Amino acid sequence: MEQKDGSCEAIAEQIVESGDKVAMKSLADDLIVSSTAKINHAAEILDLVLAKKIELGASIADALVKALLGKNRKASSMALVRLPELARSAPAKVAKHLALLQSAFETSPSTVQEGIVQIYITLCTASITYQRKLEKTFHKLMENANDKQLLCWAESLLPALKGEPHASTRSIVEARIPELSKSNAKKLADILGIKLRPSLFV
Secondary structure, X not given: OOOOOOOHHHHHHHHHHHOOHHHHHHHHHHHXXXXXXXXXXXXXXXXXXXXXXXXXXXXXXXXXXXHHHOOOHHHHHHHHHHHHHHHHHOHHHHHOOHHHHHHHOOOOOHHHHHHHHHHHHHHHHHOHHHHHHOHHHHHHHHHHOOXXXXXXXXXXXXXXXXXXXXXXXXXXXXXOHHHOOHHHHHHHHHHHOOOOOHHHHO
């Protein structure tokens, strides 16, 4: 994006007021180029724009996903916050990139994994269709989660699910209770609203 007069805040305000899609496309292009300075500049402006008008991100969802999975920490951190918000505002635009998010999950840092799970949760809240589409993904998540992730995702993901996706995912979570320490098992049981069998920890 060509440098306009003013601070990042002023540039962002101009874009928010005008709804300038050309400027958004230019910033999205900068977000995925190799120049660190350009990426950081674009990430800062986009963060300010999307904080005020998240719907402007619908046309650049692909660049935001690439930024989330990319190596630039500032761009990834921005996308980490804004993509779940965009998934609420324009779920279909974000859902187009589910295959990429799923394939990148295992090799991504834990912070990015958390962001991807938040995107899943937001999509599931938006529509039962995404719950069915992601059901096997949730099974794999819960099977492979470490203790901390299992507790966190059981608390945040399960309430977003309904019907069979909820029941099947919950059953996997419950089956992992014997693997946990007594304190973590108690925490998970409380999340699930069940009582632990005393025989589990004799």
